[in-house]
Amino acid sequence: MNRLHGAIRSYDWGSHTVLAELTGRPSPSDRPEAELWLGAHPADPARVDDAASGVSLLDVISADPHGQLGEANAERFRGRLPFLLKVLAAEEPLSLQAHPNSMQAREGFERENANGVPLDSPARNYKDDNHKPELVVALTRFEALAGFRDVRRTVVLLRALGVAELDRCAEQLAAQADSSGVRALFTQWITGDEHSVTLIGDVVEACQRYLSTERDRVAWEFAAEAQTALDLGNRYPNDPGVLISLLLNRITLEPGEGLFLAAGNLHAYLRGVAVEIMASSDNVLRGGLTPKHVDVPELLKVLDFRPGSMPVVRADGDGRDNTRVYETPEREFELTRLQLDTSRSNASSSTANLAAGDPRIVFCTAGSTILSSPGASLELSAGQSAWLPASNPAVTLAPAQQRAQVFVATIGSG
Known part of the structure; x- marks a missing residue:
């Protein structure tokens, strides 16, 4: 297991304080900081061990996909980490947007490549060939528009x-x-x-x-x-x-509540702080509420216009008091929340075990936690994260003091 350093993304809708304070940097920041990326997406991969000189997680996985992802996962996802974990800090509304499904993403990516649109062009719709279903889980009260009412x-x-x-x-x-x-x-x-x-x-x-x-x-x-x-x-x-x-569901998430968005779901996050996990993609089709590139004809191709409510996703227990899994239909990702607390009478509430065999990103959002495996240990304070490759031995998590809240991202079982 290794310490992981996320990449900070600056957008106008971000906060000058949230991510700076969460990651222990001077606050307020010079620019609005909107997202913390914890993953191996080529656009901004996290770094392993050291934020400045450490190697990127993308390079670590590319050098040893079977050891890092597990043999079956490496074959299944073509040697790529299939999920991207983020922290969102929305001080202003995000753009009105939707994401393509797998077929639409592949077709759009190939079309823009054939047309010679540079990957870093502001007019580019498809930055990669992957779909982008996503799950957002509130850390503070989180406001959103999502899905046609x-x-x-x-x-x-x-x-x-x-x-x-x-x-x-x-x-x-x-x-x-x-x-x-x-x-x-x-x-x-x-x-x-x-x-x-x-x-x-x-x-x-x-x-x-x-x-x-x-x-x-x-x-x-x-x-x-x-x-x-x-x-x-x-x-x-x-x-x-x-x-x-006026056509969309207006949703308020309380801390710990989630919202799952399948491909084609029109949405706009309005304000709040949240953990977000998605298929590893940066494909965004915008329809308004932004100074960025808007492509209405392309957006119309991918939108799902079926009206209905957007159910709040609440983490389900698996028999252990401190472990809650957010269920989604996606095979690329799974998100678990751990509430570790030594003050409870139930001993199982103070520790959690992560079996070997699957790659994981562990992210501490409150308190501090100690990760232990044979011959190694690592302490994570709030705002810190770790990369656990599939080849890592089983890991036990325990709070460094009385309490800790930890999110664990891994590949889905679907």
């Missing part, structure tokens, strides 16, 4: 805002209350003209009125949706993403 609820929301044009859109949607109706209204708004710009302004004013009017709790059921559209309209004037936000 049940049509009946959206019709009620549009009518509640008291805008004549929205009333017409509600009638249009009610007459075709399925994915085709959602697609038609989405396309109408996302590809809008000057008329849509006027509607955006009307919606922002309507949300302001809605929030300032005295209402009983039942009548004020869309306060979060109205506040979100108002905030987005103030931050991104005339952006069609303001209208699109």
Whole structure:
């Protein structure tokens, strides 16, 4: 096992304090820091042992894929680590975006290569040939838009805002209350003209009125949706993403709760700090709420317009008090949360065991933990991580003091 040093990614929506304080660096940082990457993606691989002079995890795995990943995993995933673990620190909303499935990613990557689009071009949609399903787990309260809301609820929301044009859109949607109706209204708004710009302004004013009017709790059921559209309209004037936000589920995750997003799911993370695990990809198709490259025709090719709720993913126990696994259908990744606590009467709550045979990234988010295996030990404080290759002996985790919270990322069993 080796200490792992993640790569910090700076984007406008990031925080000047969260990642700096988490990783023990001077705070506030000079630039907004949005993501901490813990993986072997070629765009920004983590480094093993030393942040400055250590070798990249990508090179470590490339030099010995069978020893690092395990023979079966190395064959199954072509010698690549199939997952990427991140920490997100969103101080402002992220772009309205979706990710492709495997076939779409391969086709798009090959097409852009054939067209000579440089990998580092701002206009590049496909940075690799992989899909990007993802699971986000909140470390703080985490706000998001994700998936198209049940049509009946959206019709009620549009009518509640008291805008004549929205009333017409509600009638249009009610007459075709399925994915085709959602697609038609989405396309109408996302590809809008000057008329849509006027509607955006009307919606922002309507949300302001809605929030300032005295209402009983039942009548004020869309306060979060109205506040979100108002905030987005103030931050991104005339952006069609303001209208699109009215079609999406507005979700609040409490610490420890998760949200799984399959390929094609339209979403925008709004604010909060979270651990995120995904298939190892950087393919993002944006539709708005960003100064970055937006490609609406390409986005329309990958979107899943089926309406419905987005269930919160809660970690399931496996019989041990301190171990909780976040279940997803993906074969590339699995995320487990360990709550280690020496104050509990149950002895199994104070330790956890990781069997040999699979590669793992261990990331401590609170307290500190000691990883022990025959002949070796490593202490991780909050914000620190470790790489455990498949060839590593079994590891026992215990809190260095009274409590520790640890996330363990590995390959899925699906």
